[in-house]
Amino acid sequence: MKIENALIHRILYYCDINNLSLNALANKCGITQSTLENIINGNSKNPKILTIVKICFGLNIKMKDFFDSKCFENFEFEDLI
Numbered sequence: 001m002k003i004e005n006a007l008i009h010r011i012l013y014y015c016d017i018n019n020l021s022l023n024a025l026a027n028k029c030g031i032t033q034s035t036l037e038n039i040i041n042g043n044s045k046n047p048k049i050l051t052i053v054k055i056c057f058g059l060n061i062k063m064k065d066f067f068d069s070k071c072f073e074n075f076e077f078e079d080l081i
Contacts, residue, residue, distance in 0.1 A: 004045045006071040007052070011040065014059045014066070029058025 001009070015025055022040060026033040031054050038044040039051075056063050 001071050003072075003075060004039075004042060006069070007047065008040055008042070009071050010066055010069060011036075011055060014061065018059065020059075025055070025058050029054040031055070031058075 011025075014020075015022065020028070022036050023033050026036045031051060035044070035047075035051065036055075039047050052066070053063065056066050059066070
């Protein structure tokens, strides 16, 4: 799995378990809905770490919990460039 797909997976996972729409999450974390949609749609393949921090804040989770998933394991260097 590529890192951008792992990010998408985790965001959608947390939205699902918290019963949040992308619009509701964007409002909670103080980013625009278009920014969040660009991540989810794959148009933003390298979101800023501050954006991920804001998403975690909006989800009321710690970053370590966001990244604590098998989908973030075993990336090859080629997957990151």
